[in-house]
Amino acid sequence: MQFEHSAQLRAAYPDLVAGVVQASGITATADVTQRTAAYLTVARERLAAGAESGFSEIQAWRRAYTTMGLRPTRYRCAAEALLRRLRLDDDLPRLHPLVDLCNAVSAAYAIPVAVLDLDRVDGDLMVRPAQGDEEYLSFAGDTEHPDPGEVTFVDSAGRAHARRWTNRQSGWSAVRPATSSVLIVAEALHPDAEADVTRLVATLVAELTEAWSAPTRVAVLTDAAPRFEMTAAGQAVSPGTR
Secondary structure, eight states, X not given: OEEEEOHHHHHHOTTOEEEEEEEXXXXXXXXXXXXXXXXXXXXXXXXXXXXGGGSXXXXXXXXXXXXTTOOXXXXXXXXXXXXXXXXXXXXOOOOOHHHHHHHHHHHHHTOOEEEEEGGGOOSOEEEEEOOSOOEEEOTTSOEEOOOTTOEEEEETTOEEXXXXXXXXXXXXXXXXXXXXOEXXXXXXXXXXXXXXXXXXXXXXXXXXXXXXXXXXXXXXXOSSSOEEEOOOTTSOOOTTBO
């Protein structure tokens, strides 16, 4: 099993950096309340100095969405959507311990973080422009097809696991109470992306170890090193490998 961004996408966005963490042994019973609150405090402190639209991390994604022909104030990257909700509501919804933690980390770093249930991913996973025949399952249970050229996560079965790149995840591979094996993907385009994504990955590994004692495989993907080799779902994940 492999995860990568297509050559076409990397050519269009040469500054793209992605952090990936594969982890196993996830449960829905871990208590991450205090750690989640700590990251949300970091995000609130940053928001107190100015709205999320002024963050360099968010501005980079807005430029990318404009390049894709999308209105960035209509289709926001996941990190901007979380920060906006936090600024307006002063909190984020609670869904699952791992999702809550990753949402809080995403808000603290202002970098989109996706969490996919690997048991619901078929074979290799590539982030690429859609052909238009891929199948995306919404959280409402509706089947959609990404527009041709729309950036999405596509597996070997032709399932689309995202809409508009980092705008919306699929209900098919969303984390659920029975989820055990996950792939976490953080993507950034801003000037300090590699350093920030590297720190974000280290943060996630520390939290996964603390809350779940979860074995992990990690990598920071760039144009020079674009591919991540995953272990098959159900196989053991080697601790701390990269």
